[in-house]
Amino acid sequence: MLLFVMRIIPNNSSNGLGPEALRRRGLRLTGPRRLILEVVQSTDLHPTAEWVYRKVRRRLPRVSLGTVYRNLRLLVDEGIVEELRGSPGRHAGKARFDGNASVHHHFTCSDCGRIHDLTAPVDPSLDRRMAVRTGLSISHHRIEFYGRCPACQARQGPRRRARNRR
């Protein structure tokens, strides 16, 4: 049931995207910042800023939402964390953050909007082929798969009449 989950806790100390990545760039490693990085890298739930905020506040109750936003943006700008906007349609309202900065594919549940990382390898030759075909300069790609996750299938039965109300 969970064999499609790519990783639980990525080892970012070894890939150069841990806390020391910040020091290296001349940024200060403060308490809130270290904790925010830790939280966003310790999950593959592609959390929202709000989710990170709640999680961080458990260990650092005085942290502010503004600080979480500021640090998430900084981590994105530094290439340590990636920012996604969820699936098309419903669930698209808020930014989601991916502590797994390596290129990988996604599966998005059209019912609950949850995004799962996929184990399938990325094929870089596709970029070259598409570049030749289109004349575009392509750096990378990501395949976004859509469907219903096991939980939603179980919860709502085999078929579903979607009525996409927010």
Next chain:
Amino acid sequence: MLLFVMRIIPNNSSNGLGPEALRRRGLRLTGPRRLILEVVQSTDLHPTAEWVYRKVRRRLPRVSLGTVYRNLRLLVDEGIVEELRGSPGRHAGKARFDGNASVHHHFTCSDCGRIHDLTAPVDPSLDRRMAVRTGLSISHHRIEFYGRCPACQARQGPRRRARNRR
């Protein structure tokens, strides 16, 4: 230079996603609604709500932004129009709408955030293979390519030091 553009004006009268699609679903075909549909289907710029609003207002000056939002949401809910959230990172702030409801791939410019449709065919067998591999129920996929569009390459020279400030 433009050979990668998929279509200029899709023919939605023939694919069942024109105005009659609304009538068929028991929805009223009002002036503002017809115009909003027409505008969003007449471009492949993946416009924002604001862009649609400005365009619609040229022909219907009394239309309100609220009506544009309400109708875009309705068209999305009916599956006539698709809602995207732009690229990850900068440019991700606002919803974009795609009047081309058929499945196709995208190229997103990491500099200017513009999204282009791609001509490359979609391979449905990939869904089956990935479904087998992961145990997930997959309905479709879309490949999101990233790189720099010709305009941005020309404007900023061959290389670029990105500093992702918003």
Next chain:
DNA sequence: TTTGTTGCAAACATTTTGCAGTGTA
């Protein structure tokens, strides 16, 4: 000591919604 970072609150941008009036079917 210097200056980047924080908490707080206010500002901002985008999108949704309540309401009374309007126009489509």
Next chain:
DNA sequence: TACACTGCAAAATGTTTGCAACAAA
């Protein structure tokens, strides 16, 4: 005529920012 739809304005939501106090280097 009925009621889905509209314009308008206010509200809601998500995110950014100015500022004075704070703390990492």
